[in-house]
Amino acid sequence: MAKKSMRKISNSTIHRLSIYYRALLGLEREGYETISSKELARREKLTPAQVRKDLSFFGSFGTRGLGYPVKELKARIGEILGLNKLWNVAMVGVGNIGSALVSYKEFAKQGFIVKLLFDNDQRKIGSNHKGIIINDIASIKQMLQEQEIQIVIVTVPAAAAQKVCDEVVEAGVKAIMNFAPVSLKVPDDVVLLNENMSIELEHLSFSLTNRNMVLSD
Amino acid sequence: MAKKSMRKISNSTIHRLSIYYRALLGLEREGYETISSKELARREKLTPAQVRKDLSFFGSFGTRGLGYPVKELKARIGEILGLNKLWNVAMVGVGNIGSALVSYKEFAKQGFIVKLLFDNDQRKIGSNHKGIIINDIASIKQMLQEQEIQIVIVTVPAAAAQKVCDEVVEAGVKAIMNFAPVSLKVPDDVVLLNENMSIELEHLSFSLTNRNMVLSD
């Protein structure tokens, strides 16, 4: 029903859906019943046409002359993003970043449940980290399957990342978020997202170094 | 010298420069002297033309028939990205994420020096976090200026983020990395990058939910 001829959705549109979702959470709290593409765009520094086009990929949720119903639109975007489901997440590598992510409140709120932790450090294995036992990475394939993990977050050192990634893929996981600063190879049917803090910081240092070449970000 | 008529460099090109930089670090370690756009593209899942075009924005570093000299190209990209300088970084909010970032080794390696920490929690203020004193956020403006901080990383709760951001801007800082899940408003001459883990995870859950609409990432 909510689709016409099935077009490819761009990554930037997906990214903006998340932005709309957050904006709508806020609008709901503020008591808004409806919101126009114009106002939503203003708040998120986008254009009204962009907002309307993004939403139109998934159906027509708005009312001409009025705008979009906040509650319904939020719910609908939540569905599109898959936030109405619970996702079983495993984290490999319980170092600084991994450890911070385990207790990142936002995740749980959006339905991402960290179910398993893995590490290869014998001193960590078996210990309890914020209520979750740290498992030996050696048993990763079996445990990912048993616990029906759908998303794996990799926060191991660069040198170990591809090996971990291969095992995760072998276990049948189709979504991986990689924090290691290397390009991982995965089959076409696996979605891999790279989250590399250094790269983002480098973007800032580039911008500071080449202010003349940079207009907007 | 290394520029022709000064074109606007796109964010995606900047992002790929960081990717090339990392690839070149690896190639150098592996003992490569030269690398072709073809091979570099293969390793990073890009096209050879893309690699050449990206690099050509900054000059011609290659040799026809041979490829690019690994060492020189790495050094040159490092310069372009501003990695030959040291950058003074401050972090506001010493919670889970902020705390993890302080000890993120990669940062220091690239010349990003975390000089100041701020928090508004009286229990944290004055205490020593991995060798750095946590300061009262009330004194932020003055301290950012005194210590000549160029980059600020914001990891405070959403509700507090805009206020912090305003103060940072007032202090004259031109580069901000925001981890809070809100859209911050900054003047045009300030570069703001949003790093939102939830949004990235939502991208994965979208992909899993709408596998048909997603081809490549």
Place this chain on the structure above:
DNA sequence: GCATGTGAATTCATTCACAGCT
């Protein structure tokens, strides 16, 4: 022969502008 550097062609994303509904 091989691989760069780059205009030209193409593909993809954004914005315009307006018909159509409330």
Place this chain on the structure above:
DNA sequence: AGCTGTGAATGAATTCACATGC
């Protein structure tokens, strides 16, 4: 009158293809 939904127009990013140089 106000605002959506969407083809058409524009603009941006990527890829093609080839002349140029080692």
